[in-house]
Amino acid sequence: MAEIVSQCPSCGGPLEVQRMGCPACQITLEGSFQLGLLERLSPAERQFVVEFVKASGSLKEMARRLGVSYPTVRSRLDDIISRVERLEEERRHEHPE
Amino acid sequence: MSTRNETGPEAVQQYLRADEPRGWMLLVNPFRRIEGLRALLLGLLVVADTVLVAVYGGIAYDGVADLHVPPHPLPPSFLALLPVTAWLIAAAVLGLAGWLFSRSRQRVVDYLGMVAVARFPMALLGVLLLPSLLGRYLEPINRLLEQNPPDLLQRLLHPPGLAALALLSLISVILVLWTAALTYFALLEASGMSKGRALVVFLGAALVAEVLSKLALIPLALALGLG
Incomplete structure (x- = not known):
């Protein structure tokens, strides 16, 4: 199964889902569906989050499992936190309460 | 829109390693490889060396990124305490600065270990300044300072072994700058701050640590009865 991408390869803008289908009953839904925060991360960033959860949120354990250093893992986690915060901010601007 | 599945632990490893320093950068930032307990153990070796x-070279490590060869011999116990004090003060001040200005997860062991490892060029400079090595070129200058002749300035401008002294000065400047760069990257990696913020915080913290390490000389001297 291919991975979803969240940015337009042409202009870099955020993509939205316009069509979804159920492979079991063949129902197709069309509309404007927003990607969740995690789907808007890159595949590597999403996989980082998965590994982080699997390591029970322990940076030390994650570093040990992946064979990298603690500061390397911590630095990427900080990058992802900043990115998630930026995405949340963008979402607030796109859809104010 | 979809793309080929390129995820998995290997993809995360690649993603993580893309951010690590390589080549000559490892000379100033080895702290993605030397961190935690490993940094502390290596750092303790560096401190033990200083x-x-x-003690054996009569060298005073009385600052964060500097050292002196005093013209008059100082007690070995005082000289032995100076590098340990300077290291602990630098680690404490940088750690406090990191705690105040970074919101990232931080570990005390990184500050203690990385700051000690960052003192490696100072340890190297101390070895070079041993009397049996380049330190012998400083002896005539120390003798002059002790004698304090009327034409002291003139004679200091043309000391014996001028070329060796110039070389020693150049090496000293390079090693001091190397120490400063290593200490900056120690703060960057231990605190997880952004590079720009870490630079500003480093400049302030280094100044505070330098002043504190000089002020610490007074209670140290008093505690050892040096009045």
């Missing part, structure tokens, strides 16, 4: 060099 203590030995201080």
Whole structure:
């Protein structure tokens, strides 16, 4: 199964889902569906989050499992936190309460 | 829109390693490889080396990124305490600065270990300044300062072994700058701050640590009865 991408390869803008289908009953839904925060991360960033959860949120354990250093893992986690915060901010601007 | 599945632990490893320093950058930022307990153990070796060099070479490590060869011999116990004090003050001040200005997860062991490892060029400079090595070129200058002749300035401008002294000065400047760069990257990696913020915080913290390490000389001297 291919991975979803969240940015337009042409202009870099955020993509939205316009069509979804159920492979079991063949129902197709069309509309404007927003990607969740995690789907808007890159595949590597999403996989980082998965590994982080699997390591029970322990940076030390994650570093040990992946064979990298603690500061390397911590630095990427900080990058992802900043990115998630930026995405949340963008979402607030796109859809104010 | 979809793309080929390129995820998995290997993809995360690649993603993580893309951010690590390589090549000559490892000379100033080895702290993605030397961190945690490993940094502390290596750092303790560096500190032990500075203590030995201080005691046997009569060298005073009385600052964060500087050292002096005093013209008059100082007690070995005082000289031995100086590098340990300077290291602990630098680690404490940088750690406090990191705690105040970074919101990232931080570990005390990184500050203690990385700051000690960052003192490696100072340890190297101390070895070079041993009297049996380049330190012998400083002896005539120390003798002059002790004698304090009327034409002291003139004679200091043309000391014996001028070329060796110039070389020693150049090496000293390079090693001091190397120490400063290593200490900056120690703060960057231990605190997880952004590079720009870490630079500003480093400049302030280094100044505070330098002043505190000089002020610490007074209670140290009093505690050892040096009045």
